[in-house]
Amino acid sequence: MTRLLLWDVDRTLLVGGGVGVEAYAAAFTAVTGLEWVGSLVAAGRTDLSITPELFAQHGIADHTPYLGAFFARYADEFAARGDAMAAHGRVLPGVPEVLAALHADPGVVQTLVTGNIAAVGVAKVAAFGLDRFFDTRIGGYGDDHPVRSELVGRARERAEAVHGPFADGDVLVIGDTVLDVGAALAAGVVAVGVATGPSTTQELAAAGAHHVLEDLSDVAATIALLSG
Numbered sequence: 001m002t003r004l005l006l007w008d009v010d011r012t013l014l015v016g017g018g019v020g021v022e023a024y025a026a027a028f029t030a031v032t033g034l035e036w037v038g039s040l041v042a043a044g045r046t047d048l049s050i051t052p053e054l055f056a057q058h059g060i061a062d063h064t065p066y067l068g069a070f071f072a073r074y075a076d077e078f079a080a081r082g083d084a085m086a087a088h089g090r091v092l093p094g095v096p097e098v099l100a101a102l103h104a105d106p107g108v109v110q111t112l113v114t115g116n117i118a119a120v121g122v123a124k125v126a127a128f129g130l131d132r133f134f135d136t137r138i139g140g141y142g143d144d145h146p147v148r149s150e151l152v153g154r155a156r157e158r159a160e161a162v163h164g165p166f167a168d169g170d171v172l173v174i175g176d177t178v179l180d181v182g183a184a185l186a187a188g189v190v191a192v193g194v195a196t197g198p199s200t201t202q203e204l205a206a207a208g209a210h211h212v213l214e215d216l217s218d219v220a221a222t223i224a225l226l227s228g
């Protein structure tokens with residue numbers, strides 16, 4: 001294997017249509033007994049960094065006693081909404097074609113680096129039939145560490161344990177926010193920004209992205225860029 005592609009999920013591969021937040025809120029109420037009134041901008045952040053803030057918004061200063069049960073319930077609530085995800089969400093342009101072509105390339109390994117907890121990140125791509133393109137035994141997830149750059153490092157370690165070493169220049173993070181770009185740079189790997197989320201092409205470039213795309217709709221060009 002020569003290339004490791006580390007894909008963000010939300011707004012890079014797909015749009016969830018609010019189903020993740022619904023599942024999160026339902027899990028919160030189930031585990032704490034409190035009505036959900038949470039609100040924050042989660043884009044590009046990890047569930048382990050978001051969750052303490054959302055619990056604090058409800059007056060829970062120490063979320064840690066709830067964490068294991070909460071993440072387990074969140075995974076269950078999300079799994080129960082897989083059909084809603086497929087109905088209300090959508091895959092972004094070019095994504096299935098790009099993932100399929102890169103999956104067929106024997107030199108490429110694809111997995112996820114997402115702020116979602118592993119069960120939810122994998123369920124999101126599975127809702128659209130995209131999970132077959134990823135090695136989800138590996139990857140970096142929002143229940144691994146609160147700091148996104150650590151997820152990149154974790155994903156690389158896991159990938160190298162299975163597939164052998166990759167050069168820094170052959171590890172690519174593909175994501176839609178300046179936080180994805182920053183995480184890639186902090187981990188010493190290549191950042192590919194895609195402007196299908198909250199960050200503009202200018203913002204992604206200014207954050208230091210090595211490559212910036214409007215979206216993945218130019219399938220041939222995207223495959224050429226990512227496969228090297």
Ligand SMILES: [Mg+2]
Nearest residue numbers: 008010011176
């Ligand atoms: Mg994203």
